[in-house]
Amino acid sequence: MSSRMIISRANSQFMRRAALSTAARTTGVRSMSVLAKSAAPLMSQQAASRRIAPLGSRGVKQISFSAEFGPETVHERADWPVAKLQQYFKDDTFALIGYGSQGHGQGLNLRDNGLNVIVGVRKDGHSWKAAIEDGWVPGKNLFEVDEAIERGTIVMDLLSDAAQSETWPHIAPKITKGKTLYFSHGFSPVFKELTKVTPPKDVDVILVAPKGSGRTVRSLFKEGRGINSSYAVWQDVTGKAEEKAVAMAIAVGSGYVYETTFAKEVHSDLYGERGALMGGIHGMFLAQYEVLREHGHSPSEAFNETVEEATQSLYPLIGSYGMDYMYDACSTTARRGALDWSPKFKAALKPVFEELYKSVETGEETKRSLSFNSLPNYREKFEKELDEIRNLEIWRVGKEVRKLRPENQ
Numbered sequence: 001m002s003s004r005m006i007i008s009r010a011n012s013q014f015m016r017r018a019a020l021s022t023a024a025r026t027t028g029v030r031s032m033s034v035l036a037k038s039a040a041p042l043m044s045q046q047a048a049s050r051r052i053a054p055l056g057s058r059g060v061k062q063i064s065f066s067a068e069f070g071p072e073t074v075h076e077r078a079d080w081p082v083a084k085l086q087q088y089f090k091d092d093t094f095a096l097i098g099y100g101s102q103g104h105g106q107g108l109n110l111r112d113n114g115l116n117v118i119v120g121v122r123k124d125g126h127s128w129k130a131a132i133e134d135g136w137v138p139g140k141n142l143f144e145v146d147e148a149i150e151r152g153t154i155v156m157d158l159l160s161d162a163a164q165s166e167t168w169p170h171i172a173p174k175i176t177k178g179k180t181l182y183f184s185h186g187f188s189p190v191f192k193e194l195t196k197v198t199p200p201k202d203v204d205v206i207l208v209a210p211k212g213s214g215r216t217v218r219s220l221f222k223e224g225r226g227i228n229s230s231y232a233v234w235q236d237v238t239g240k241a242e243e244k245a246v247a248m249a250i251a252v253g254s255g256y257v258y259e260t261t262f263a264k265e266v267h268s269d270l271y272g273e274r275g276a277l278m279g280g281i282h283g284m285f286l287a288q289y290e291v292l293r294e295h296g297h298s299p300s301e302a303f304n305e306t307v308e309e310a311t312q313s314l315y316p317l318i319g320s321y322g323m324d325y326m327y328d329a330c331s332t333t334a335r336r337g338a339l340d341w342s343p344k345f346k347a348a349l350k351p352v353f354e355e356l357y358k359s360v361e362t363g364e365e366t367k368r369s370l371s372f373n374s375l376p377n378y379r380e381k382f383e384k385e386l387d388e389i390r391n392l393e394i395w396r397v398g399k400e401v402r403k404l405r406p407e408n409q
């Protein structure tokens with residue numbers, strides 16, 4: 001095994017680091033934002049003073065994650081308790097257009113938060129059936145797209161990005177003055193020359209982008225936890241757009257929310273998923289696995305040394321405690337080698353990441369996404385490619401290895 005744990009030492013390191021991290025947070029600039037101040041009348045004096053007084057308290061605050069960048073405003077769920085959300089949105093109807101991964105997660109969370117939400121999808125399509133299975137009732141809170149938009153005050157465009165562009169000419173005239181237009185991706189308005197999605201001038205346009213799959217948006221909410229999301233304002237007609245965006249972020253199930261712009265959101269999101277989150281990591285797994293196999297290692301060994309140990313042992317440590325902790329929790333042999341090789345990988349990969357960022361920024365990735373995902377047979381084409389992945393040796397081996405986990409027996 002390449003990475004033996006030195007748990008007791010690592011634990012003491014973790015305690016030290018936890019203390020350091022608390023200290024770092026407390027040195028960050030904390031202030032009550034304009035937004036929080038405007039919400040103050042809804043809260044008791046005691047609650048308001050509790051929120052700015054003790055260090056480490058939860059709620060809206062400014063934190064210097066990096067001294068070079070300066071303070072960033074973050075919002076936490078504690079700042080928007082469910083009763084406050086219900087009061088804030090008491091006159092609103094959320095019209096959730098589209099019921100894919102995000103529609104499912106955000107819609108059910110809004111519903112569980114006691115807010116007035118309806119779903120709008122194509123009648124008898126895949127999503128219509130999925131919505132019924134989740135308890136949405138036709139004629140009560142499940143409608144066809146047009147009717148849902150008419151009934152809604154906050155129109156949440158959660159169609160696939162390609163469908164947002166395709167349906168825009170039909171949907172746009174229904175987004176009338178007084179409504180709010182909501183996205184979970186900056187894609188459509190930022191690349192408007194390609195998507196043709198130009199929001200009307202007389203509505204607030206806001207964004208809440210959960211940093212994860214809609215399935216996770218739902219599962220974390222059910223566990224009493226929350227997904228991290230970014231929020232942004234494209235257009236503020238009422239002067240309330242930012243406040244509404246933050247409140248919606250919490251209402252759909254976010255735990256912690258950070259500020260961005262539509263452009264920054266779409267650039268970082270398209271880049272991240274093509275890079276370390278999905279495309280890059282898959283490329284790295286394949287390259288490592290293939291070299292091991294070409295040098296005579298068994299499938300079992302190649303898979304365990306490439307994927308299983310990463311996902312089951314090491315990546316969760318990075319997620320919980322950080323990269324330095326993970327290094328520190330492994331043998332000195334593993335640590336020395338990883339520290340030596342990491343700069344080589346970085347140097348080799350950085351030009352690829354530069355190329356990727358440019359491809360995102362220039363709209364190349366958007367063009368590719370729109371043209372492919374608008375094909376009538378895009379689902380079958382995706383399925384063909386996923387089937388090829390499913391049948392790669394590495395992932396066939398993975399299926400068998402997962403069965404051997406004691407909890408799967």
Ligand SMILES: NC(=O)c1ccc[n+]([C@@H]2O[C@H](COP(=O)([O-])OP(=O)(O)OC[C@H]3O[C@@H](n4cnc5c(N)ncnc54)[C@H](OP(=O)(O)O)[C@@H]3O)[C@@H](O)[C@H]2O)c1
Nearest residue numbers: 098099100101102125126127158159160163184185212213
């Ligand atoms: N999935 C994620 O992990 C994730 C994370 C953060 C943000 N986002 C963003 O959230 C938004 C929604 O993404 P998603 O992944 O939840 O959606 P999705 O699964 O890609 O889209 C599904 C919805 O689009 C509908 N649709 C597709 N083509 C249509 C058409 N021509 N006319 C009408 N409806 C059509 C589908 O209805 P039918 O079933 O009837 O086809 C379905 O309800 C996107 O902007 C995405 O970028 C997604």
